[in-house]
Amino acid sequence: MRLLVCVKRVPAPGARINITADEQAVDSAHLGFTTSPHEECALEEAVQIAEAHEGQVTVLTLGPAEAEEQLRYAASVGGNHFVLLPITEVDWDAQRTAAALTQAISDLEEAEGPFDLVLFGNESADAGGFQVGVRVAHALGRPIVNGIKGIDVAEGTVTARREIDGGFEVYEIPTPAVLGIKEGINLPRYPTMKGRLASKKAVIEATEPTAEPGGQKRRRLHRPEEAASTTVILGEGPEAAPAVVDLLEELGVLS
Amino acid sequence: MTLLILCDHDRGTLAEASLEALTFGRQLATDAGIACHAVVIGQGAQEASAQLAAYGAETIHVINHEILTDFGPEAWGEALTQLVRSVDASAAMACGTDRGNEVMAQVAARLNVPFVANCLDVTPNSEQWEMTRVQWGGSLLEDATLETDGAKIVSVTHHSCEATPAAAPAAGTTTVFSPELESALSRTVVTDRVVLTQGITLATAPVVVGGGRGVGSAEAFAPLEELAAALGGVVGCSRAVTNNGWRPHSDQVGQTGTRIAPQIYIANGISGAIQHWVGAMAAKNILAINTDAEANMVTKAGHAVIGDLHKVIPAILEEIERRKG
Numbered sequence: 037m038r039l040l041v042c043v044k045r046v047p048a049p050g051a052r053i054n055i056t057a058d059e060q061a062v063d064s065a066h067l068g069f070t071t072s073p074h075e076e077c078a079l080e081e082a083v084q085i086a087e088a089h090e091g092q093v094t095v096l097t098l099g100p101a102e103a104e105e106q107l108r109y110a111a112s113v114g115g116n117h118f119v120l121l122p123i124t125e126v127d128w129d130a131q132r133t134a135a136a137l138t139q140a141i142s143d144l145e146e147a148e149g150p151f152d153l154v155l156f157g158n159e160s161a162d163a164g165g166f167q168v169g170v171r172v173a174h175a176l177g178r179p180i181v182n183g184i185k186g187i188d189v190a191e192g193t194v195t196a197r198r199e200i201d202g203g204f205e206v207y208e209i210p211t212p213a214v215l216g217i218k219e220g221i222n223l224p225r226y227p228t229m230k231g232r233l234a235s236k237k238a239v240i241e242a243t244e245p246t247a248e249p250g251g252q253k254r255r256r257l258h259r260p261e262e263a264a265s266t267t268v269i270l271g272e273g274p275e276a277a278p279a280v281v282d283l284l285e286e287l288g289v290l291s
Numbered sequence: 292m293t294l295l296i297l298c299d300h301d302r303g304t305l306a307e308a309s310l311e312a313l314t315f316g317r318q319l320a321t322d323a324g325i326a327c328h329a330v331v332i333g334q335g336a337q338e339a340s341a342q343l344a345a346y347g348a349e350t351i352h353v354i355n356h357e358i359l360t361d362f363g364p365e366a367w368g369e370a371l372t373q374l375v376r377s378v379d380a381s382a383a384m385a386c387g388t389d390r391g392n393e394v395m396a397q398v399a400a401r402l403n404v405p406f407v408a409n410c411l412d413v414t415p416n417s418e419q420w421e422m423t424r425v426q427w428g429g430s431l432l433e434d435a436t437l438e439t440d441g442a443k444i445v446s447v448t449h450h451s452c453e454a455t456p457a458a459a460p461a462a463g464t465t466t467v468f469s470p471e472l473e474s475a476l477s478r479t480v481v482t483d484r485v486v487l488t489q490g491i492t493l494a495t496a497p498v499v500v501g502g503g504r505g506v507g508s509a510e511a512f513a514p515l516e517e518l519a520a521a522l523g524g525v526v527g528c529s530r531a532v533t534n535n536g537w538r539p540h541s542d543q544v545g546q547t548g549t550r551i552a553p554q555i556y557i558a559n560g561i562s563g564a565i566q567h568w569v570g571a572m573a574a575k576n577i578l579a580i581n582t583d584a585e586a587n588m589v590t591k592a593g594h595a596v597i598g599d600l601h602k603v604i605p606a607i608l609e610e611i612e613r614r615k616g
């Protein structure tokens with residue numbers, strides 16, 4: 037079974053997101069970076085499927101040269117092959133990203149055979165365009181369903197579960213297929229010592245992508261207005277309990 | 292010149308999100324000087340269409356096809372794409388729900404045009420549209436420009452406006468559209484639905500008692516469970532907790548978890564990272580319990596207790612018991 041996962045490197049802000057002076061990017065000077073959470077789960081799912089079906093997992097990312105870090109992380113948790121499409125811009129728009137990923141997937145398939153399953157995140161953590169996976173699937177002529185929180189793989193089909201209000205919907209999709217994965221489908225593993233060592237040796241294939249910009253242009257990033265807040269300190273330690281219960285009574289939540 | 296607004300429904304019952312999209316869309320259509328039409332797809336579409344005129348739909352396109360009985364992102368996307376072409380629509384939009392965004396992405400992919408997801412605000416200038424949209428699940432805003440020769444495809448952020456009927460209801464003339472759909476598109480149509488009967492859910496609970504890394508273990512959530520039960524609420528948690536396997540992901544509050552809107556959110560041992568905060572900020576009241584008076588959750592909350600949650604929560608439970616007794 038051949039699987040491919042598309043992941044994106046994103047900054048990991050803590051209490052507040054700061055923006056660069058040119059208003060084009062998140063100021064990541066003092067931040068660590070991570071893989072978008074939905075994609076972390078997509079990768080874990082691919083690795084689990086590969087383990088169960090003697091598969092191989094290719095991890096693909098478009099991003100700055102530093103996105104190598106996310107590919108090495110993928111190696112430490114079970115990925116097998118790694119492709120980086122390096123760009124020098126802060127980010128590419130969704131149409132352009134999808135075109136580059138489609139090209140890269142087609143090239144990989146031409147060289148090594150088709151992927152049975154291509155996994156995306158439901159949406160990227162930063163841009164949140166809700167579309168790159170759909171565009172790639174359409175360009176490849178493959179079925180895609182987003183919002184997937186459960187997968188069962190069988191010969192020639194994949195059964196996928198999607199969460200809806202009060203339950204879930206089930207899809208029976210012929211492979212090769214593409215799925216948009218949501219966090220919660222699994223609990224991603226932590227790298228083992230062996231995995232960490234292997235990741236240092238992982239070979240990363242880099243191919244410069246070419247694709248024309250799409251029609252959604254960023255003018256600027258800014259923070260939403262925050263309501264000024266003042267915190268009423270009800271007390272310190274257990275002595276605050278009566279004040280807390282007064283508040284609960286006042287709000288009418290104490291039955 | 293037409294704006295098509297996709298109105299989602301579940302076998303005839305309109306989604307609240309659809310009425311939000313119509314409310315937003317009819318203003319956008321007015322600003323852009325174009326007609327406002329609604330689109331309903333699938334089984335029960337006819338029943339759903341009755342309400343749409345009151346919300347400003349001049350024309351209601353009912354899309355019928357045998358494979359559109361249940362939701363299928365590709366079939367819905369292809370059907371809507373054909374309608375966009377058929378009426379030569381200048382724009383199409385939906386509410387930015389999972390389904391709305393997915394169908395619009397399908398439409399944009401098929402038309403090979405941009406799709407601007409989760410807009411809060413759209414200014415339709417004659418040449419190009421300018422919009423403010425959400426990134427990072429709402430922690431950050433982006434001002435963007437939409438440039439295209441084709442149809443403008445957008446979605447409006449869920450809960451960004453309140454659904455209100457139009458001052459003067461529109462004609463709401465119904466017309467049926469029958470797309471030509473290859474049978475292959477049924478490959479992504481829902482084949483089964485599983486209904487899980489739940490009590491109160493995290494999204495709608497009147498009280499949420501949240502726990503973060505500060506709780507320390509799965510077992511240590513017991514007092515939080517007890518407090519939630521005493522208040523008729525449910526337990527929520529941070530991603531640090533789900534990542535540690537202490538609670539299921541269905542309890543997670545935040546950008547990649549659930550958005551909550553309770554009467555009160557009691558956040559215990561949670562630092563208040565921005566990705567957690569966007570899921571919690573719609574709570575009407577927030578009480579933070581934290582050892583660190585500088586924690587973001589504390590400084591943003593309306594009320595706080597500075598102290599060890601393992602001592603404070605039992606004291607609260609005792610006080611509740613005492614007042615009951």
Ligand SMILES: Cc1cc2nc3c(=O)[nH]c(=O)nc-3n(C[C@H](O)[C@H](O)[C@H](O)COP(=O)(O)OP(=O)(O)OC[C@H]3O[C@@H](n4cnc5c(N)ncnc54)[C@H](O)[C@@H]3O)c2cc1C
Binds near residue numbers: 049559
């Ligand atoms: C793209 C992305 C998406 C994310 N999505 C989410 C999401 O949906 N939801 C989410 O929650 N996070 C999300 N995160 C993670 C988020 O950034 C934080 O890492 C996470 O919320 C931290 O959880 P925490 O507050 O429990 O832990 P910490 O940040 O470690 O905070 C623990 C807090 O507990 C306090 N504490 C410790 N001991 C005690 C005690 N005995 N009594 C009282 N207080 C105590 C500490 O003072 C501290 O404030 C996301 C991250 C990224 C990058």
Ligand SMILES: Nc1ncnc2c1ncn2[C@@H]1O[C@H](COP(=O)(O)O)[C@@H](O)[C@H]1O
Binds near residue numbers: 045074166
């Ligand atoms: N730069 C990128 N590199 C690799 N995959 C990406 C990139 N951008 C987006 N994706 C994938 O496409 C999904 C949807 O992204 P988006 O349309 O931006 O919400 C993400 O969850 C990723 O799986």
